[in-house]
Amino acid sequence: MAGWPTYCARCGGPAIALVEAGHPGTGHYRAETTCHRHTRAAHRWASAVGPTRTIPIGPTQAALFELPEVTR
Numbered sequence: 001m002a003g004w005p006t007y008c009a010r011c012g013g014p015a016i017a018l019v020e021a022g023h024p025g026t027g028h029y030r031a032e033t034t035c036h037r038h039t040r041a042a043h044r045w046a047s048a049v050g051p052t053r054t055i056p057i058g059p060t061q062a063a064l065f066e067l068p069e070v071t072r
């Protein structure tokens, strides 16, 4: 689970959620990070293996990711 990208899998923009469906390890599992723009496309893609779930990526979760330090 560690090292999930926080960028949209489709456009590389900032991801707002992880869309997943199915069950890991069964061969019927799809998950991808998505930005606001591509959420619908991600659901359509993931729904091929079952009902989709949305896991929001917020400031709290983002802290768990390995992010480069940004200084402004």
Ligand SMILES: [Zn+2]
Pocket: 008, 009, 010, 011, 012, 013, 034, 035, 036, 037, 038
């Ligand atoms: Zn996108």
